[in-house]
Amino acid sequence: MSTRRKFLHSAALGSFGTLLTKRLAAATPQVAVTGRPVVISTWDTGLAANKGAWEVLSRNGTALDAVEAGVRITESEINCCVGLGANPDRDGHVTLDASIMDHQWNCGSVAFLERIKHPISVARRVMEKTPHVMLVGEGAQQFAIAEGFPLEPAGLSEDAKKAYKEWLKKSEYKPVINIENTKSGKEGHGPHNDLGASGPWAPQRLPNGDWNHDTIGMVAMDAAGNLSGSCTTSGMGFKMRGRLGDSPIIGAGLFVDNEVGAVTATGQGEDVIRICGSHSVVEYMRQGLSPENACKAAVEKIARIKKEKAKEIQVAFIAINKKGEVGAYALQKGFSYAIKNNSEEKMVEVKSFLP
Numbered sequence: 097m098s099t100r101r102k103f104l105h106s107a108a109l110g111s112f113g114t115l116l117t118k119r120l121a122a123a124t125p126q127v128a129v130t131g132r133p134v135v136i137s138t139w140d141t142g143l144a145a146n147k148g149a150w151e152v153l154s155r156n157g158t159a160l161d162a163v164e165a166g167v168r169i170t171e172s173e174i175n176c177c178v179g180l181g182a183n184p185d186r187d188g189h190v191t192l193d194a195s196i197m198d199h200q201w202n203c204g205s206v207a208f209l210e211r212i213k214h215p216i217s218v219a220r221r222v223m224e225k226t227p228h229v230m231l232v233g234e235g236a237q238q239f240a241i242a243e244g245f246p247l248e249p250a251g252l253s254e255d256a257k258k259a260y261k262e263w264l265k266k267s268e269y270k271p272v273i274n275i276e277n278t279k280s281g282k283e284g285h286g287p288h289n290d291l292g293a294s295g296p297w298a299p300q301r302l303p304n305g306d307w308n309h310d311t312i313g314m315v316a317m318d319a320a321g322n323l324s325g326s327c328t329t330s331g332m333g334f335k336m337r338g339r340l341g342d343s344p345i346i347g348a349g350l351f352v353d354n355e356v357g358a359v360t361a362t363g364q365g366e367d368v369i370r371i372c373g374s375h376s377v378v379e380y381m382r383q384g385l386s387p388e389n390a391c392k393a394a395v396e397k398i399a400r401i402k403k404e405k406a407k408e409i410q411v412a413f414i415a416i417n418k419k420g421e422v423g424a425y426a427l428q429k430g431f432s433y434a435i436k437n438n439s440e441e442k443m444v445e446v447k448s449f450l451p
């Protein structure tokens with residue numbers, strides 16, 4: 097297990113380990129969770145993020161405040177899949193993307209943002225303090241600094257440095273699937289290492305033994321019944337400089353329609369973008385599909401488009417509808433998401449299109 101992986105493992109599990117491992121082991125069937133407030137988020141990093149969101153929701157706070165507070169926790173993790181400690185692009189720079197959307201069609205996002213610890217909060221400022229929806233690159237950084245966000249030192253986390261050094265040995269431009277799973281499978285829900293896929297986008301281990309992974313997406317309904325969502329990412333490790341995925345694109349990585357539901361996506365952003373994934377899932381729910389079936393419909397569409405190449409990528413969606421029902425669906429097995437409401441706090445293993 098790499099140092100990075102060990103850190104992630106112990107940070108994620110810690111003294112909570114035994115309990116969490118039991119939860120993960122038990123988290124096989126998908127369940128209908130209803131009632132509000134409720135928060136769901138992608139991958140096992142979502143457990144800690146949900147706790148942060150819950151501190152807001154349980155005090156009758158807004159879903160918007162909750163989804164910002166929740167993913168900030170993940171952004172703060174030093175050697176995590178999200179934020180400044182994540183793997184860099186192929187030129188050695190960490191570039192971050194994030195988006196946020198509230199219950200009134202207000203939305204904001206930042207992309208290609210460097211040296212700012214909390215892109216999700218900058219995205220919220222874009223939403224609240226500018227006439228725009230999206231700021232990118234240097235302009236986004238300038239705006240963040242003007243808003244009082246500290247400019248963090250340039251450089252990589254220790255584990256990202258190691259991973260990058262390894263990558264540089266071959267410097268192959270082989271974008272790796274956005275696995276986003278920090279686990280090897282030993283913990284019960286990371287089976288990507290036996291996918292058997294091939295090709296340039298195939299899931300594969302990074303040279304340091306870690307998996308490429310990146311995003312946390314979170315959607316929540318507050319006690320008042322309002323929906324909001326957030327999504328934050330370092331994007332694909334060793335990506336081309338300037339590459340953006342779905343996460344900062346409203347309608348792709350995140351969409352909230354307070355009349356219908358809220359959705360966020362994870363996985364290979366390019367394929368989420370090409371179907372306006374999160375928006376599509378909302379529209380499927382508007383047509384009457386359950387959150388799970390709506391996510392499934394979007395995944396099936398991507399699978400149809402990709403044809404035989406579908407096995408080379410991962411995409412997944414998580415969704416909440418206006419009744420507070422939640423659901424998710426993935427292209428590949430191995431995707432899980434975290435749920436928290438008044439009665440439950442758990443990981444849910446998600447059904448997949450491919451076996």
Ligand code: GLY
Pocket residue numbers: 274310311329330331332340341342343361362363364365366
């Ligand atoms: N889903 C995150 C990305 O593709 O960047």
